[in-house]
Amino acid sequence: xxxxxxxxxxxxxxxxxxxxxxxxxxxxxxxxxxxxxxxxxxxxxxxxxxxxxxxxxxxxxxxxxxxxxxxxxxxxxxxxxxxxxxxxxxxxxxxxxxxxxxxxxxxxxxxxxxxxxxxxxxxxxxxxxxxxxxxxxxxxxxxxxxxxxxxxxxxxxxxxxxxxxxxxxxxxxxxxxxxxxxxxxxxxxxxxxxxxxxxxxxxxxxxxxxxxxxxxxxxxxxxxxxxxxxxxxxxxxxx
Numbered sequence: 001x002x003x004x005x006x007x008x009x010x011x012x013x014x015x016x017x018x019x020x021x022x023x024x025x026x027x028x029x030x031x032x033x034x035x036x037x038x039x040x041x042x043x044x045x046x047x048x049x050x051x052x053x054x055x056x057x058x059x060x061x062x063x064x065x066x067x068x069x070x071x072x073x074x075x076x077x078x079x080x081x082x083x084x085x086x087x088x089x090x091x092x093x094x095x096x097x098x099x100x101x102x103x104x105x106x107x108x109x110x111x112x113x114x115x116x117x118x119x120x121x122x123x124x125x126x127x128x129x130x131x132x133x134x135x136x137x138x139x140x141x142x143x144x145x146x147x148x149x150x151x152x153x154x155x156x157x158x159x160x161x162x163x164x165x166x167x168x169x170x171x172x173x174x175x176x177x178x179x180x181x182x183x184x185x186x187x188x189x190x191x192x193x194x195x196x197x198x199x200x201x202x203x204x205x206x207x208x209x210x211x212x213x214x215x216x217x218x219x220x221x222x223x224x225x226x227x228x229x230x231x232x233x234x235x236x237x238x239x
Contacts (some may be wrong), residue, residue: 003028003187009058018044020211031188033198034207038234042191051075081154083145091134098133102148119147159190163197174217175200
C-alpha cells in the first residue's frame with residue numbers, strides 16, 4: 001500500500017523546472033531516502049509534498065486521499081509531520097516547554113505527561129527537560145525537534161537533512177532512532193546527502209536530477225548505478 005503517491009507533479013519558478021512530471025510513491029512502513037546533487041529539486045519536492053508549494057500540474061495523494069490543494073496544516077492533521085534542516089525549536093524555552101507547545105493541541109493531562117516522558121526517553125533527553133533548548137548541543141537540538149515531530153504519532157514523518165552538522169556518532173545514533181521509529185510503524189521520507197547514513201537507514205532510494213527522477217531502487221542498486229556516481233561529480237550550487 002502506498003501511503004504517499006504523486007502523479008505527473010510539476011513545478012517551475014520562472015524558467016526553472018524544480019519538479020518535472022514526477023511519479024513518486026512511498027510504501028507504508030518503509031524508510032525512503034531522497035538524494036541527488038545540489039540543485040536537483042529535493043527540497044522543492046519535499047515542500048510540494050508538505051503543501052508549502054502548490055504544484056503547477058499533477059496530483060498528490062496521502063493515504064489514498066487527494067491532498068493536492070490541501071493546506072499544510074490540514075495535511076499535518078491527517079498524519080504528516082515534519083522536521084526541517086535548521087532546528088525550529090524555541091531556544092529561550094526549556095526542553096519540556098518545547099515539547100508541551102508541540103503536543104498541547106493534540107494531548108492533555110495524563111496523556112500529555114506520558115508522551116513527554118516517552119519522547120524524553122526516546123531522544124536521550126531525560127534529565128535535561130529543564131535545560132534551555134538553546135544551550136543543548138547541535139545534535140541534541142536536532143533530536144529535540146525530532147521528538148517534537150514524532151510525539152503526536154504521525155503516520156508519515158518528513159525529514160529534511162536530519163543529520164546536517166552532526167558528528168559521526170550523533171549521525172549513527174540518529175539512524176538508530178529512526179530505525180526504532182520505523183519499527184513502531186512510522187513511515188519516513190528523508191532528504192539526505194550523507195550516503196553512509198542513507199545506507200544505514202534506507203529501504204529504498206530515489207535520485208533526483210534537474211527536477212526529474214533519475215533512478216529508484218534499493219541502496220545497493222543505487223550505489224552500483226553508474227549514472228548516479230556520474231551526476232554527483234561536479235555538483236556545485238545548492239538549491
